[in-house]
Amino acid sequence: xxxxxxxxxxxxxxxxxxxxxxxxxxxxxxxxxxxxxxxxxxxxxxxxxxxxxxxxxxxxxxxxxxxxxxxxxxxxxxxxxxxxxxxxxxxxxxxxxxxxxxxxxxxxxxxxxxxxxxxxxxxxxxxxxxxxxxxxxxxxxxxxxxxxxxxxxxxxxxxxxxxxxxxxxxxxxxxxxxxxxxxxxxxxx
Amino acid sequence: xxxxxxxxxxxxxxxxxxxxxxxxxxxxxxxxxxxxxxxxxxxxxxxxxxxxxxxxxxxxxxxxxxxxxxxxxxxxxxxxxxxxxxxxxxxxxxxxxxxxxxxxxxxxxxxxxxxxxxxxxxxxxxxxxxxxxxxxxxxxxxxxxxxxxxxxxxxxxxxxxxxxxxxxxxxxxxxxxxxxxxxxxxxxxxxxxxxxxxxxxxxxxxxxxxxxxxxxxxxxxxxxxxxxxxxxxxxxxxxxxxxxxxxxxxxxxxxxxxxxxxxxxxxxxxxxxxxxxxxxxxxxxxxxxxxxxxxxxxxxxxxxxxxxxxxxxxxxxxxxxxxxxxxxxxxxxxxxxxxxxxxxxxxxxxxxxxxxxxxxxxxxxxxxxxxxxxxxxxxxxxxxxxxxxxxxxxxxxxxxxxxxxxxxxxxxxxxxxxxxxxxxxxxxxxxxxxx
Ligand SMILES: [Zn+2]
Ligand SMILES: [Zn+2]
Numbered sequence: 262x263x264x265x266x267x268x269x270x271x272x273x274x275x276x277x278x279x280x281x282x283x284x285x286x287x288x289x290x291x292x293x294x295x296x297x298x299x300x301x302x303x304x305x306x307x308x309x310x311x312x313x314x315x316x317x318x319x320x321x322x323x324x325x326x327x328x329x330x331x332x333x334x335x336x337x338x339x340x341x342x343x344x345x346x347x348x349x350x351x352x353x354x355x356x357x358x359x360x361x362x363x364x365x366x367x368x369x370x371x372x373x374x375x376x377x378x379x380x381x382x383x384x385x386x387x388x389x390x391x392x393x394x395x396x397x398x399x400x401x402x403x404x405x406x407x408x409x410x411x412x413x414x415x416x417x418x419x420x421x422x423x424x425x426x427x428x429x430x431x432x433x434x435x436x437x438x439x440x441x442x443x444x445x446x447x448x449x450x
Numbered sequence: 451x452x453x454x455x456x457x458x459x460x461x462x463x464x465x466x467x468x469x470x471x472x473x474x475x476x477x478x479x480x481x482x483x484x485x486x487x488x489x490x491x492x493x494x495x496x497x498x499x500x501x502x503x504x505x506x507x508x509x510x511x512x513x514x515x516x517x518x519x520x521x522x523x524x525x526x527x528x529x530x531x532x533x534x535x536x537x538x539x540x541x542x543x544x545x546x547x548x549x550x551x552x553x554x555x556x557x558x559x560x561x562x563x564x565x566x567x568x569x570x571x572x573x574x575x576x577x578x579x580x581x582x583x584x585x586x587x588x589x590x591x592x593x594x595x596x597x598x599x600x601x602x603x604x605x606x607x608x609x610x611x612x613x614x615x616x617x618x619x620x621x622x623x624x625x626x627x628x629x630x631x632x633x634x635x636x637x638x639x640x641x642x643x644x645x646x647x648x649x650x651x652x653x654x655x656x657x658x659x660x661x662x663x664x665x666x667x668x669x670x671x672x673x674x675x676x677x678x679x680x681x682x683x684x685x686x687x688x689x690x691x692x693x694x695x696x697x698x699x700x701x702x703x704x705x706x707x708x709x710x711x712x713x714x715x716x717x718x719x720x721x722x723x724x725x726x727x728x729x730x731x732x733x734x735x736x737x738x739x740x741x742x743x744x745x746x747x748x749x750x751x752x753x754x755x756x757x758x759x760x761x762x763x764x765x766x767x768x769x770x771x772x773x774x775x776x777x778x779x780x781x782x783x784x785x786x787x788x789x790x791x792x793x794x795x796x797x798x799x800x801x802x803x804x805x806x807x808x809x810x811x812x813x814x815x816x817x818x819x820x821x822x823x824x825x826x827x828x829x830x831x832x833x834x835x836x837x838x839x840x841x842x843x844x845x846x847x848x849x850x851x852x853x854x855x856x857x858x859x860x861x862x863x864x865x866x867x868x869x870x871x872x873x874x875x876x877x878x879x880x881x882x883x884x885x
Contacts (some may be wrong), residue, residue: 318734319797319819320727332720342718346709354476362843363815367722370705370812382850385815391848394840403818410834 273377276300277420280379283310283323284357284427290315291434294427297323301329301348303431305427307331322362326358328371357424359417362387363444365394368413375414379424388415462859464609466826468597469838469855470571472846477578482564483511484535485583486545494556498530505548506533513569515584517698535562569775594824595635609802612828612858615804618645618867625699626865628732630729631804632822634795641801642732646701647723648708676749695862701725702810703833726805726813730820733798741794796819806865808835810818816842822853828860 265311276298282294296310302315309327313319331352335345349371360368365387368376374390375397386395395415404449457708465784472863475481490498499516509529531555536544545560553560563582570576600608618629627646634641681870688737697703701724708721795801803817804825809827814836817825825837836843837855844855 311821317737317797319732320730322815325722328722329550329720342709343717355652361815361819363812363819366705366810366812366815370708370721372709375857384850390847391882417685450664 272303273355273419276305277357277377277379278322278354279305279308279424280355280357281420281423281427283308284424285310286428287323288431288434294431295323295356295358297327297354300353300355301325301351306352307334319361322361322364324354327354327448328367346363346372353377357420357421357427358382359386359388359390361385362392362394365392369394369411372411373413374415377419378415379419380421380428381417388417388438451566456779463861464605465859466596466600466605466608467859469844469857471842471852472571473838474572475575477572477574480541480570480575480578481567483509484562485511485514485559485565486532486549487529487583487705488532488553488558490530490558490617492528494526495530496809498552498556502530502532503550505552506879508534508736510623511565511567513585513587514565515586516582518563531565532558532560549865596824596856597854605633608826608858609704609857611640611802611804612826612860613641613807614643614661616828616864619871621645622699624848627699628702628805628807630725632729632733632798633802633804634800635802635824635845636800640730644725644732644734646699646729647719647728648701649699650719688734697807700807702805702807702813703831705810706814722812724810724813726803726809727801727816730798730816732769737795737797742885769878786834799823802826807836808839809833810834811836811841811843812840817853818843818849818851821851825853825855827855827860828858828864829862830857853874 266294267402272404280296280299282293284398285296287296288294290310290312292314293309294311297308298305299307307327309323309325309330311323312321312326315321318356331348332345340445348385350373353375354373355377356369359378359380359382360376361382362385381390383390385391389395395413495517502516508516511534516638516687517528533546534550554559563583565660566579566585570585570587576585579585579587580679596604596608611631615629615631618631619627620628622645630643631640632642633639647831690738698707702707705724726860757818798817798820803822803826804823805813805827807827807829808831809825810831811834814825830839832839834840842850843849862874868881
């Protein structure tokens with residue numbers, strides 16, 4: 262049993278490392294360093310990183326980027342709405358920082374199965390820090406609504422120091438107009 | 451009359467109400483705390499107050515007046531607050547020893563009084579507080595326009611933009627959706643607008659306004675009273691809005707429904723493409739287009755978007771009409787003093803958004819991220835609203851940005867398809883282009 266658990270921890274860390282690579286990629290592009298991957302059946306099916314500066318759209322968080330990749334791909338492949346919903350309900354998200362209130366709400370709307378995150382998000386966190394949108398009671402009314410808010414399983418603190426140290430580098434980097442650091446690019450997925 | 455309208459007087463329509471950061475409490479139910487008070491000899495007032503403020507300052511009760519006058523049978527009495535009292539029954543024990551001494555030396559007889567725990571946030575609250583014990587009242591001093599009221603001119607343009615949003619919400623064939631209009635209030639320019647696009651709507655034939663940012667139009671002050679008139683007529687003889695409407699097409703009202711809706715004539719596009727989210731992307735696309743940065747190659751995706759949506763390049767919008775702005779004082783705030791080089795905005799800083807329905811939590815947080823300054827909505831969202839209904843995001847202190855939220859009171863009947871309320875078409879001739 263214990264061997265099994267250790268194996269799982271190693272697996273979770275491996276997935277989070279891939280998310281951290283994405284966050285590093287964001288850092289190299291002068292973006293707030295948050296990255297994520299989406300896993301289905303133990304396969305990485307999408308990756309995303311923050312692109313808020315590049316797009317000038319402050320909602321282009323890593324989670325949104327990764328989800329959009331899947332939506333586009335699945336729609337191109339002719340998946341029906343029901344198929345798409347079903348696929349997302351089997352997906353697990355690994356993200357380096359606790360999803361913000363917007364992303365947590367979006368993940369609930371999407372009906373994702375599970376989320377693992379790195380460090381907590383004290384300012385905007387939507388999975389416990391400020392609001393707890395991952396618990397199913399928090400969304401939707403208790404009235405005769407057909408569709409209630411959906412919760413998802415959520416575990417924080419996965420490789421949090423690594424996630425925080427990326428934030429630290431970002432803020433030490435200071436002025437976003439400063440010359441790009443020429444550090445080696447993390448391999449992307 | 452629809453049930454939701456029953457409590458609203460017709461006079462109230464088009465009224466703009468500020469939705470505060472905290473859920474309002476009925477004025478007479480405001481929380482109170484007990485305090486020891488006493489009658490004092492006016493001769494001792496100065497020395498006593500000074501000593502009291504020193505040994506027992508009312509730190510958390512700065513709004514409470516330490517001293518007050520009371521008329522008892524023609525005689526003026528001076529009352530002072532000594533210190534807080536606990537709610538427990540054993541009162542003699544919790545008077546601080548220094549206070550006990552003071553009471554002894556002046557031979558004061560104390561009594562318990564209730565004082566309001568928090569500073570009043572409205573005149574009504576303040577009046578109620580003063581019935582217990584006088585407090586001071588400072589009207590909110592936010593620097594966001596409108597919180598302390600709108601000028602006639604400003605409320606006119608608020609109503610005009612809300613009408614535009616409502617027109618958009620009705621512009622899609624088949625059903626009512628939510629709609630968003632982002633406006634730069636400094637120039638009264640529409641920066642972006644959108645409808646819900648969770649499902650692609652059945653070819654919006656009569657409008658190309660579903661998406662777009664290329665068309666900042668300036669609304670003239672076409673008469674609001676006309677709109678009001680139209681509404682009044684239609685509501686008085688409308689009998690079909692008796693039943694409660696659910697507005698199944700409004701994304702923010704039913705965020706989780708995208709996966710479940712069975713008979714959807716239109717095809718599914720994106721579960722997050724609520725009107726506000728699309729409007730944010732449209733404003734960002736406009737920003738990228740107007741202010742291309744050399745460092746990033748970001749315009750590709752924008753171009754692709756334009757190719758995909760012929761609506762944004764429809765002939766009506768290509769026509770550039772020269773506009774004479776009568777009031778030269780109204781200048782496009784995006785242009786600097788030279789008038790030639792536009793100044794790039796930072797996200798939606800300083801912009802307003804008009805939404806027909808109170809946004810869901812995803813949209814409300816997106817608007818925090820994008821730095822919207824003011825949100826105006828017409829109808830509350832009891833299912834999933836995040837600006838007072840289920841959550842109150844404008845009151846979340848931890849967030850790094852706070853917008854002010856307003857509700858524009860409107861009758862539900864304004865959503866009736868054939869109830870033409872807007873006079874937007876009249877402003878077409880006044881369209882200006884920043885391009
Ligand atoms: Zn987020
Ligand atoms: Zn929404």
